[in-house]
Amino acid sequence: MFRSGAFVVDHVSPIEENQLQPNGVDLTLDVVFEQLEPGRIGRDGKEIGDRVARPLEELEQKDPDTYYLPKGAYIARYSERIEIPEGHVGFVYPRSSLMRNSCMLNTAVWDAGYEGRGEGLLQVHHDIQIERGARIAQLVFAEANHEDVYDGSYQGENLE
Numbered sequence: 001m002f003r004s005g006a007f008v009v010d011h012v013s014p015i016e017e018n019q020l021q022p023n024g025v026d027l028t029l030d031v032v033f034e035q036l037e038p039g040r041i042g043r044d045g046k047e048i049g050d051r052v053a054r055p056l057e058e059l060e061q062k063d064p065d066t067y068y069l070p071k072g073a074y075i076a077r078y079s080e081r082i083e084i085p086e087g088h089v090g091f092v093y094p095r096s097s098l099m100r101n102s103c104m105l106n107t108a109v110w111d112a113g114y115e116g117r118g119e120g121l122l123q124v125h126h127d128i129q130i131e132r133g134a135r136i137a138q139l140v141f142a143e144a145n146h147e148d149v150y151d152g153s154y155q156g157e158n159l160e
Ligand SMILES: O=c1ccn([C@H]2C[C@H](O)[C@@H](COP(=O)(O)OP(=O)(O)OP(=O)(O)O)O2)c(=O)[nH]1
Pocket: 092, 106, 107, 108, 109, 110, 111, 112, 114, 117, 118, 119, 120, 150, 151, 152, 153, 154
């Protein structure tokens, strides 16, 4: 069973009223990264390729705090700290307005016990402007059986 947005909201912070949805909680965009170097997925481990944060366009006197993204693939970091409670698994979907603008977020499984500010693959199929802090995704929780809780290399990531 999927949980209500009112349940999910207790596991996401900080949060504003307009992020609460019937079936989940909207996540907002913090930083957009561009990958520079190849990564590696091995049989025994992995390496994440070097990346650089995209500039915000304040200096060019465009809208402040806005990413102007040409076609391409980017890593988007969400602003919110998320914890996946025991007995649950998390899924993130793109906000439909992102998809309707020819962009997509690809995501993986959010494990029970994970805590951090996670990331997603932002595919831009048509140039788009996204303001920093704008809602781009929605997090939902499904009830799930599991034996262990998440204890991988991304535990506690991007928390100051
Ligand atoms: O779209 C997603 C999906 C998951 N996560 C977070 C939550 C998840 O619990 C954690 C680890 O994901 P996964 O288990 O897929 O990572 P891995 O590549 O197997 O690495 P490790 O074994 O070090 O955890 O990353 C994200 O940030 N974005």
